[in-house]
Amino acid sequence: MDESVLGELRKFVAPEFIFGPEARRLVGRYARKLGGRRILLVSDPGVAAAGWMGECSTLLEEEGLHVTRFLGISPNPRDTETMIGAGIFLDSASDLIVAIGGGSAMDCAKGIGIVAANGGNVLDYEGVDQVPAPMPPLICIPTTGGTSADVSQFAIINNTREQVKIAIISKAVVPDVALIDPRTLVTMDPYLTACTGMDALVHAIEAFVSNAHSPITDVHALEAIRLVASHLRASVSEPNDLALRTHIMLASLQAGLAFSNASLGCVHAMAHSLGGFKDLPHGECNALLLPHVMDYNFTVAPERFRRIGEALGCDFRGLNDRECRARLMNQVLELRRDCGIDQGLAARGIHTSDLSRLASKAIEDPCNATNPRPPNQDDLKALYAEAM
């Protein structure tokens, strides 16, 4: 894998982003610079309750911009919600979108932009490069440390009829600007902190072992793994520590840069199916599936998993692959448990009878394409079973 990657032509896509304290407060200036006059502000009730949306709205209005708010978003953004948002965008004659919130708000905002520019239903654009016209300018302000939708070319939308999350992968959904402000993380509760942190970790690990990884993505992926391993536990227990939050936010950003360009793997393919079925938090799904998929993939990329383990803090000196593999699984499970994510799928209402369905949906997910070990449906079903 390493060899083939070195000989390949590669591309690295990232939006302009501003990282640091108070970055969010630049929203008005950027909205104006991007030519916005009438802003659709997309957020969710939780973020609104935390005050971030109100502040953002005020900043935009102070800049002389007209703001229309859209808050009708569930934790896993639905196609139906996206369509409503697109209608509001058009009805309010908006010309720019600001998304402030977690992955749900940002993914929904991307869906709104796609439909506003291209018409049709948001589900029509599922897959890779299916978005013909670019969307209106989009500014993302992440308020969770994990999803990285603010820098990625991914939008994950819940297909409510099929009960599955679909992935829209396109350069068109990379935001124009990301304002990444660690301060917004302090309002996250510990469990959400854990879930989103685990999401960032999974992004980094999957990007690192992706068959589309590249030297540039590797740097960001390893650094993200190192940051999560060193600071997530503390951040969960010390929610108001801004320095810890900053480390996690940075981890999320780097993981985002890595996976946006190297893509993901089976953990995400399976998590999308699972999240669409049970409406579980995305990070939680990832955390539950991660160790099993790592185990499944280990044999095809032992060297890379060793480096992941080292970044996670494992000491592999003198260990053979089999011993490494065991130590690595342990390390991941430990981190997960320390952050408060316990038990398996069964405890979250999944039955053995659901597994075939979950696997059949998961196998359709494009994230499988870059998994180091090409899966089939039975592999995925077996992995779900292990995660029970």
Place this chain on the structure above:
Amino acid sequence: MKERRDWNQMRDSIIGLGEESSRRTYYPELLARVTQLEAAQESLRQSEANLRVLFNSLHDAVIVHDFEGRVLEVNDAMLAMYGVDQKSCRTYNLMDYSAPSVGDQGLEAKFHEIWSTLRSEGHALFRWKARRPLSPGLDFDVEVSLRQAFWFGQEAVVAVVRDISERLRLEAMLHQAQKLDSLGQLAGGVAHDTNNMLGVIIGYTDLLLEDAPAATPLANDLEQIRKAALHSADLTRQLLAFARKQPINPQVVDLNVLVESTHKMLRRLIGEQHALVWKPSTTLWSVWIDPSQVDQIVTNLAVNARDALGSGGTITLETANVQVDETYAHQHPDAKPGDYVVLTVTDDGHGMTPEVQARIFDPFFTTKGLGRGTGLGLATVYGIVRQNEGFISVYSALGEGTTFRIHLPKHLGENPGAQEAEVALKGGKETLLLVEDEEALLELAQRILEGAGYRVMSSSRPIEALHLMETNSEPIALLVTDLIMPGLNGSELYQRIHASRPEVRPLFLSGYPADTITLQELSEKRAGFLQKPFTRPALLAKVREILDA
């Protein structure tokens, strides 16, 4: 165990090196504005195209120009009217499109005068002489209306130019016709009185001639008087023809036959040194006309042609059937659409200038020396042709000869039978009632009629004539009466007599009957008609003819 999928293609597209995977930027407001602008532009383009269609559909020429006379825009009608094209039209100034008129203060000054009116009034309307820059000889009359306007933000003038040369031409023709009509009235009046006097002279000369021994100097002198009087009578006849008051005797004729019969006379008239070509059409419709009028037409045109020839010219006479359509009729206000027999007389003589051509039908207009032309020839032809509801067209240019085309309407009705044959000079014993307000003529007619054996009751006043008849039970065979008399005219007198004595037939005498009696009336009353002045044989023949009918 299911087949493992091949994810390679998906992987490649995620890496995203394909063309579809490049980022594009989007600015919906700009896009919307551009779309809006494009739509607005398109509708402007269409509106402009529509207006251009209207602009170019106008029949009047439109010239937009500035206050220096530079042409800014013109429509298609302008190009056609002035004989220029889109490219060249702007290379000319307004001055080039105008004909300078002699004695004016200069075109430029004139323009400035008009423009200052335009500035103060906002509009102006005037007549102008327009010029085609490429053919300055073909100046034409126009009516121009000016409005002030802004043209691409610049002060400008919109000139709407209407070609009125056609209208002016029609006006001139109408004017000519009116002039000829009033001249005709005058000529007719003079001719009427002259006619009566000539009648007296001829009549008495005839009486004297009867008594004078033949081949004596007296008889010879009388013959000369008679000739001169007849010649003068010809003159008055021409005047009357021109005035369209010549009493006529139309019949169905074949122009070919008539022209053919004048051939010998024409030959003599034209002289040996000129060629006379005769090209009769093989098939020719007939016309309804007095044959003597055809003689008059042919003679006059042939004589004029001869006079125009130098030595060794050619005169061509032709006949043809011609259909006149609406377009032609429109261009020749005299002409009505329909079928015509056309007699063409062409010469290769010196031709005419447009100025001469404009006046040739005026009576007494002549270019010939004193005593050589009276200027009545064409006036007569004109009168005759109009009387017969035909029209004349003339084509001539100086040095290029002349063509006269005489259009006579095709005869549509039946042939009413040839006119009466020659009647022998006979008298009679019947009683006639003779009424004539001109005493001299009355006396003359009485002497002629009594000399031929008739019993004549006569009166110079119609009322007295009525009285005479009532107090006299004697049967009266014929009423011989002048048509135009004070009090009761000839026709009315006959009506009164007819009421009590229906067997009495009338013979009307007149210099011109057109005002009081029509040909139709004449035939209804089974009346006779004799044109004044008349000769003794003519009167006696006519009286006998009616009595014997």
